[in-house]
Amino acid sequence: MEFDRFKQSSDRLDLLALDKRGNLVVVELKRDGLASYADLQALRYAAMVSTMTVEKLLPYFVHYQQKYLGQVDMTTTRAQELIQEFVTNNDTFEQLSNRPRIILCSENFSTELTTTVLWLNQAELDISCVRIVPYKVGDSVVVVPTKIIPLQEVNQYMIELKHKEEGREQQAVQSGRTETFTLLMDHGHLSVGDSIYLRDRLPVYLGSEAKDASNDALFRAEILPRQGKSYTVRWDYDGKVYSLMNLTQTIFQQFHPAGVRPAGMQAGKHWGLADGRNLVELADEVWADLQSGEAT
Template sequence: MIFIVSQDLRSVEKTSQISFANLNLWERQHIEEWIRKAPDILGEDLLVVSAEFDRFSGSQDRLDVLAVDRQGNLVVVEIKRDPYAGYADLQAIRYAAMVSAMTVEKLAPHYLNYLEKYVRKDRVTLEEAKNQIVEFVEAEDFEELTTKPRIILCSEGFSLEITTTVLWLRQCGVDISCIQFTPYQVEGKIVIVPTKVIPLQTAEQYQVDIQKKQEERARQGGGPRRRPTLQILIEKGLIKGGEKILLKSYLPSHIKYKESDPTFSGVLVVTPGQSCKVRWDKDQQEYAISTLTWRIFRDLHPEKKDPGGVNGNWHWTLESGDNLWDLAEEALGRQERI
C-alpha cells in the first residue's frame, strides 16, 4: 500500500491498491508500452530491441518485449495483466528457446526495425543499429550474445503454481525472475509500484529446503512419493466425510472470499476404496478437489482465462482456517512445499 503525506506533514492517508482490470488497463496496449518506453521499471538497465517480436520460423507466437542486458544476455519479457496467467512460465520458456540462437548479426535488423518504428524518425543504418547493441553491453571482451536468454515475468500478481515453478527453474539454472506491478490511483493519476518478488530471501530459503529434501531422500535411497493430501489427512484422522471445507487460501488477487457465497464452500465425500471428493455447495455435484478449484478460478476470472495447473489442496481450508496442504505436511512431520 501507499501512504500520502500532506505538504504540511500533519496528515497521512492510506491508498489501497486497485487492479489493472478495474482500471481497464491491458497487457499490450498499456503495460507493454510502459516497459518499452521505460525498461528500468523492471529494476535494471535494459536496451529494448523489439516489441511484439514475431519473427519465429513456423510459429505465429508474439514475444511481448525482447531486450539486451549489460552483460550481453537476451532478455525475454513476458507480460500478463493479472495473476490468472495460465502457462505464462511455459510460454516464456518457449520464447527463450526460440531466440537462444540469436546473434548480434541476426538481431541487428530487428533492432533497426524497432528504432525506425518507435524511436528515431531519421534514417538509421544497419551498422549503426549493430554498434548500439555492442556499445550497450559493458563487458570489455563482449563478442557475441550468450545462448542462455534470461526471462522476466511481469504481472499484477503470481499464482502459487507459477512461483513454485519459477523457483524450481532457478534451481535448475534458468535465469528467470518475477516482477510484480502493483497499481494505485492517486489524485487522478495511476501509480505503478514495481517489486521483484523472485528472487528474494524467501527464494533462497526455498533452495535450502529443496537441498535438505534431496539429501534426506539420498540417505533413504530415494523414498516413496508423497501420497495425496486428502488421503494423508483421512488416514491421520484429521478430516472425515461430511466435513465442511472453504476456498479461501492463496487466492488470486481478483478473487475475494465471500463467507455467504456457496462458490467458496463444499463438503468432503469419503467413499472406501475411492479417492476423496468434494461436494460443491453451489451445485451439489461431486468433484476432485483440484478439478473444482480449476473450474472456480476459471469461472471467476473476468475473461474466463485458463488458470493452468492448479493444486486444490493449497487453496482449501478447514473451518478452523488450517490449509489442507500445510496440515498434511505437518502430519508427515515436515514443513516443506513442493
C-alpha cells in the same frame, strides 16, 4: 521491443530486451491474476530466440528505432555501435549469449508457477517473477514493480525441500553413520569448548548478516559436554544452552522478515569450524574414511 518475427509462427513476444552482459531477455506480461502458463510460454519464446545472433537482431532493432523512437536515419552500423556501447565490457563482447534470461511480470503469481520458477533456477535457468501493481496518481497511472524473492509463494516447496535435506542425515544414521556431533567428537575433530559458526547455506534474508560470523556473537556457539544422548551448545549471544537444532531455529526466526520459525532442518549443515569446514561435510568425510579403514 515487442517481437513478432518468429519464423513459421504467429506468436508475439511481449518484450525482447538486451541486458548489459549480452544476454537476450524475454519479458512476458500477463493480465491474468495468477499468470497462468506464463512459464511455459516464456520458455518457448526463450528457446526460439536462443539461436539469435547480433546480425539477426540488428534489422529488428533498426526497425524499432525508426518506427517507435523516430530515428529515421538509423542504420545497421549505428545500431551495432549502440549495442556495443550498451553491453558491459564492450571490448570483449562479440556475440549474444545462447541462454536468454526470462522475466515474468504479473499482478500476482500462483504457487504452482513460483514453484516452477524456483525449480528452473536450481537448474541454472535465469528466470524471475516481477509483481507489477498499478496505482492512480492524479491523472497518471504509476506501475510499481517488485521482484519476487520467493517467500510466501513457495513456502511449501521450501519446507518440502528442507525435509528432503533433513532426510540425508537421517538416512546416514539409518545406514550406520554415527550422528554428526558424536562422530566428530569421538574422533577428535571437535572438542568441548570449541566454537562453531553459523554461516553455511543460509536463507536469503540471513546471508548478509552472517558474512563475518567469527566476529559476531549472534552467529557463534560453544560446544558443551555431552548431556544424555546428545551434545548441546552455549549461544555466545545470550549465554543460554540449546540443542544445535533449537539454536539454529531460534536464530533463523529472529531474522525472518515475518518472524517465522522453521519447521525443521538439518541444523549441522549450516554450521562450520573456524577454518571454514562444514560440520556435516566433515562428518561425511570422517565416516567414509572409517569405512575404508583410513581413520582411527
